[in-house]
Amino acid sequence: MAIMRCIRLEPSQSMTVDEFKAWLRTYDDNHDGRISQEELKEALHALRIWFGSWRTKKAMESVDSNHSGTIDSAAEMEKLVKFAQKNLHMKIYES
Numbered sequence: 001m002a003i004m005r006c007i008r009l010e011p012s013q014s015m016t017v018d019e020f021k022a023w024l025r026t027y028d029d030n031h032d033g034r035i036s037q038e039e040l041k042e043a044l045h046a047l048r049i050w051f052g053s054w055r056t057k058k059a060m061e062s063v064d065s066n067h068s069g070t071i072d073s074a075a076e077m078e079k080l081v082k083f084a085q086k087n088l089h090m091k092i093y094e095s
Helices: 002-006 017-025 037-046 052-063 074-087
Strands: 014-016 091-093
Touching: 014 017, 017 037, 017 074, 017 091, 037 052, 052 074, 074 091
Parallel strands: 014 091
Antiparallel strands: none
16 A cells, blocks of 8 residues: 555556555555545646645545545445546556
8 A cells, every 4th residue: 555655546547446446545644534625736737737735635525525624434445536537637547
C-alpha cells in the first residue's frame, strides 16, 4: 500500500473503483477508515490538480452528507467516485 502512494497518478489515468478507493486509503494518515478534508486535499495535491484546495472544499460539500467533516460511509465514497469522474475528470470505471 505505501508503494502505491509513491506512484504518481494522473487525473486522466484509468483505474477501477477499487483501485481508486485503495489509492485514496493510502492518504488515511491516522488509519481511522475515514477520509478527512485534509487527507483528501493531500490526495488531490498529489495529483497536481489545479485549485486542489478549492476542489477539496467543493468535494466535501457535495459528498459529506452527514456533515461529519469526513468521508465515512460507503455511500459517501460512491459519491466521491462520481464527483471525481465528473468534476476532476478522472477515468474511474467498474471492475
